[in-house]
Amino acid sequence: MKNIRTNIFNPVSPDQVDYLPDHVLSIDNGKITQICSFSDFHGSWEDQRSCICLPGFIDLHVHLSQYRIRGLYHPALLPWLDSSVFPEEQKSLSEAYATALSRDFFSALIKAGTTFSVIYTAPFREAAEAAFEVAHDMGAKAKIGMTMMDRNAPQGLLQTTGYAISNSIRLHEKWNSESLSYIFTPRFAPTCSAELMREVADYAKSHDAFIQTHLSENPDEMAWVKEIFGKSSYTEVYESLGILGPRSILGHAIHLSDPEMDVLSSSGSSIAHCPDSNFYLKSGEFPLSRVKAHNIPFGLGSDVGAGTSLNMLYHAKQMNFRQNTDPVLPSEMLYRISLANAKILHLDHRMGSLDIGKDADILFFRIPDGLYLGEHSLSQLCFSSEDFLLAKVLVDGVNRLGS
Numbered sequence: 001m002k003n004i005r006t007n008i009f010n011p012v013s014p015d016q017v018d019y020l021p022d023h024v025l026s027i028d029n030g031k032i033t034q035i036c037s038f039s040d041f042h043g044s045w046e047d048q049r050s051c052i053c054l055p056g057f058i059d060l061h062v063h064l065s066q067y068r069i070r071g072l073y074h075p076a077l078l079p080w081l082d083s084s085v086f087p088e089e090q091k092s093l094s095e096a097y098a099t100a101l102s103r104d105f106f107s108a109l110i111k112a113g114t115t116f117s118v119i120y121t122a123p124f125r126e127a128a129e130a131a132f133e134v135a136h137d138m139g140a141k142a143k144i145g146m147t148m149m150d151r152n153a154p155q156g157l158l159q160t161t162g163y164a165i166s167n168s169i170r171l172h173e174k175w176n177s178e179s180l181s182y183i184f185t186p187r188f189a190p191t192c193s194a195e196l197m198r199e200v201a202d203y204a205k206s207h208d209a210f211i212q213t214h215l216s217e218n219p220d221e222m223a224w225v226k227e228i229f230g231k232s233s234y235t236e237v238y239e240s241l242g243i244l245g246p247r248s249i250l251g252h253a254i255h256l257s258d259p260e261m262d263v264l265s266s267s268g269s270s271i272a273h274c275p276d277s278n279f280y281l282k283s284g285e286f287p288l289s290r291v292k293a294h295n296i297p298f299g300l301g302s303d304v305g306a307g308t309s310l311n312m313l314y315h316a317k318q319m320n321f322r323q324n325t326d327p328v329l330p331s332e333m334l335y336r337i338s339l340a341n342a343k344i345l346h347l348d349h350r351m352g353s354l355d356i357g358k359d360a361d362i363l364f365f366r367i368p369d370g371l372y373l374g375e376h377s378l379s380q381l382c383f384s385s386e387d388f389l390l391a392k393v394l395v396d397g398v399n400r401l402g403s
């Protein structure tokens with residue numbers, strides 16, 4: 001049992017964050033067991049009054065196998081995949097390489113305050129298996145997928161449909177806890193056959209499994225999809241194959257018509273919005289107000305390696321900065337890297353906010369010298385996060401920072 005005296009910011013909705021100054025947060029057996037005002041508390045406590053305390057961050061879209069090529073610039077998606085991404089992903093065929101990379105990656109996630117992530121690896125069983133083993137060893141929580149590509153990929157990365165499906169199913173059967181589970185990961189329509197996507201969709205539906213892929217990120221990609229599938233829209237390709245649904249997460253989804261948004265909305269699919277990546281690759285501006293008007297659930301992803309950082313506060317700031325006219329308030333910036341993502345993952349009974357019964361995945365940020373504590377501290381954290389020291393990262397109640 002541990003009692004921590006601190007100042008809590010708890011996300012509730014895009015418009016609401018609860019501020020609980022000078023409260024005591026109690027943790028037992030990895031769970032939050034009590035949150036009460038210090039004036040009502042009796043007992044011993046650890047002093048974190050110089051910190052603000054938030055739920056662990058959730059990264060909804062990140063490519064582990066691209067971690068070492070972050071910042072390796074190319075100004076457009078398809079040439080970047082060919083020149084930077086595919087040669088690097090090829091290296092994760094080596095289990096030793098994939099294991100060392102996974103160790104670096106999960107250590108860096110903790111240093112950034114990310115306590116749950118939704119991961120693409122490379123198109124090799126070895127890459128996904130290494131990521132799972134390392135996550136398990138390090139107590140990291142994630143959904144992890146082996147990226148699937150059974151057409152239009154370079155020789156060394158190209159899978160047979162059978163390899164992609166059978167290894168994914170094996171991984172899905174092996175890693176099946178709420179803390180660490182498999183997510184089916186057809187990379188995107190251009191590198192996946194209709195047969196592969198249909199099999200993934202059918203299996204995922206009958207096993208309540210999650211699917212992630214990319215959708216309408218870049219005009220050249222969209223033209224390629226049109227050329228291959230001949231459908232009236234990119235969204236229709238996924239819809240017709242059964243890829244959409246309440247356990248489907250679509251990366252980017254920038255260039256969508258209103259009818260496509262209606263389809264996403266009625267299917268219950270979610271979007272992983274990756275604002276940093278969208279401007280890095282000059283993919284375009286996320287249609288924020290239209291996505292909201294269509295009631296499509298969305299949250300933030302770093303999209304490393306097209307994203308340049310694992311720091312979700314940085315991406316929350318980019319969400320604001322990468323809208324020309326729509327302001328994004330701090331309450332929403334926090335929500336989109338915590339509770340929104342937990343809901344999309346159907347894990348909001350376990351994480352996403354600081355509530356009794358949830359996992360004790362908790363961050364403590366020290367207020368910089370010269371700034372004073374108050375309700376405004378969240379805004380200062382969101383816009384000037386580099387001034388705040390991340391002092392402690394609890395995962396299931398255990399401090400993982402520095403370990």
Ligand code: GUN
Nearest residue numbers: 085187188214277303306
């Ligand atoms: N579309 C297909 N693959 C990728 C990828 O690895 N990164 C991004 N940003 N978009 C993609």
Ligand code: FE
Nearest residue numbers: 061214251303
């Ligand atoms: Fe991506």
